[in-house]
Amino acid sequence: MANKGRSHPSAEGPARTPRNQEWLLALLPAFPIVLLVMRLWYAVRQDTQTLLLLVQYVSPLGMLSVVLLTTVWTVPVVVLVGRALGSLYRLSTGRSSWLVRGAYRIPDWVVAIAVVAAMVGWPLCFLPALFMLTLTVWGLTAYDRYGRNDRRTLTACVIVPITVMPLCYLLLWPAITLAWAEGDAATLVMLTVPPAITPLLTGPVPEMWARFITHGVVLVLAVLLPVAVGAVVLRAPILPLTAMEVAAEPDGEAVDKVVVGYVIADDDRMSTVLERGGSVSFIRNDMLVSRVLCPEPGDVPRSRAHLYGWHVGQSMLSWLVPGRPPAPRDPRCEGRPDGRTVPEPSPTPSATASSTPSPAAPPAPSSAEG
DSSP: OOOOSOOOGGGSSSOOOOOOOHHHHHHHHHHHHHHHHHHHHHHTTTOHHHHHHHHHHSOHHHHHHHHHHHHTTHHHHHHHHHHHHHHHHHHHHSOOOHHHHHHHTSOHHHHHHHHHHHHHHSBGGGHHHHHHHHHHHHHHHHHHHHOTTOHHHHIIIIIHHHHHHHHHHHHHHHHHHHHHHHTOHHHHHHHHHHHHHGGGSSSOOOHHHHHHHHHHHHHHHHHHHHHHHHHHHHTSOOSOEEEEEEESSTTOOSEEEEEEEEEEEEOSSEEEEEETTSOEEEEEGGGEEEEEEOOOOOOOOSOOOEETTEETTSBHHHHHSOOOOOOOOOGGGGTOOOGGGSOOOOOOHHHHHHHSOOOOOOOOOOSOOO
16 A cells, blocks of 8 residues: 555554763854864964964964865755765665664755755765755655655656756766766766666665665765865964065065965054964064965866856856956955055166266366467
8 A cells, every 4th residue: 555644653553761862062163163163273383382373363263164165065965965865775675773763853955955955065965966866865755655656756767867867968968078078987977877776776676775875875974074174274264365575674665575365463563474384474564564365276177078168066156156256466466566566676877877877087288389
């Protein structure tokens, strides 16, 4: 008989004694703090005194904003994968587990918001995987709520995935051909494999494999996701990158050196700069000739494939929203002085003497007498 309702997973079987899992909640706020400390530790090249200096001046709110902006892409991953795996395990085994209980606590409107956020924030090469996860969640939810033989289940699990798959390939065909021409196997797999396997993921699997598949994927994500998040956070900028031209003497105009680094603190007497090598420089303000804010060097594109000008490593948000127009590279950001701030060298006395014309010699007196 078709399952006409969505029963709660905890309603089956005898009551089980709840386990003490409050320590998991304690890890949630601890993980961002660990990321912040590791980012500072990486920035100062494992120097304790410099780390204490950064902790004294760096704003925690600013660092937390950086962590949130760089890790917001993980929220749709957790929501969609957790909902899909929990539904798959329940449909395949008919039993409950912590994975099923977690999936049933994710409402449909949270899934919808996660899909929209991933569509806007994920790069183009990951959108086929988003298409796969979205249709998988929809198909498994329809199978769980309406049963196997319902027309709505047939539509969500079979008709829609098979119909949308060729449309997806037709839309992505220019990017697929470019990835094939470039020999970019990773991009080619990410663009072609997810739509093809989507019809295979919208229904239950054999019971003997259900636990291995669902809990195995969760364990793999539990290991790899923190590593990926940590790698992204460690490369995220936490301080403004600035180039400063320093004079040889107070209130001088001749540039002695150019310091490129991250500004830790700035007051009316001195600027504290963390250089890229990890050393700290204290520069008096009367020694500064000029200062410029440098753009953070971006990552080198790994693939040149694109879809009508939309690069595969670019998100929809960055593609649609107009960015900052490209500007010529400032030589000070590369550690070279700006020629406009270097005064013209004054001529030396010897050069002045040689360039001054000598007065004409008086005429020799004539020996003839009138």
